[in-house]
Amino acid sequence: MLSYILKLxxxxxxxxxxxxxQIINAIVDAFTYVFRRLFETxxxxxxxxxxxxxxxxTQWATTTVAVxxxxxxxxxxxxxxxxxxxxxxxxxSDGFINQLSKxxxxxxxxxxxxxxxxxxxxxxxxxxxxxxxxx
Numbered sequence: 001m002l003s004y005i006l007k008l009x010x011x012x013x014x015x016x017x018x019x020x021x022q023i024i025n026a027i028v029d030a031f032t033y034v035f036r037r038l039f040e041t042x043x044x045x046x047x048x049x050x051x052x053x054x055x056x057x058t059q060w061a062t063t064t065v066a067v068x069x070x071x072x073x074x075x076x077x078x079x080x081x082x083x084x085x086x087x088x089x090x091x092x093s094d095g096f097i098n099q100l101s102k103x104x105x106x107x108x109x110x111x112x113x114x115x116x117x118x119x120x121x122x123x124x125x126x127x128x129x130x131x132x133x134x135x
Contacts, residue, residue: 011083012131015071022070024127027091028120030055030063035119038104039112047101051092064088090130100126 109115
């Protein structure tokens with residue numbers, strides 16, 4: 001996972017803050033399906049299983065394309081694709097999923113929208129913390 005973080009960090013920190021936020025939002029959007037599934041199943045599934053069940057390979061591919069397209073054109077297409085693939089591999093990794101799972105296990109919300117919003121906030125925080133740690 002460290003190699004993903006380093007590759008991600010190298011390019012991520014060079015991007016404008018607005019682009020960084022858009023990339024994080026694209027990732028969080030993919031996880032929205034997972035958070036909804038977890039809420040609907042009343043946490044009967046773990047995050048890893050819910051992620052596998054709720055986010056299809058096509059959805060991950062779409063997120064990868066979205067991240068690729070957010071990277072400024074001054075980078076080569078190959079560099080943009082490597083970066084996007086690194087982002088997706090990072091958020092699909094066991095390490096990321098385990099850390100995120102510990103955070104969202106503590107969330108107790110009465111309705112689905114609140115639950116999804118709180119899980120999304122924790123996802124954003126974790127990504128930002130991982131970027132800070134890579135410095």
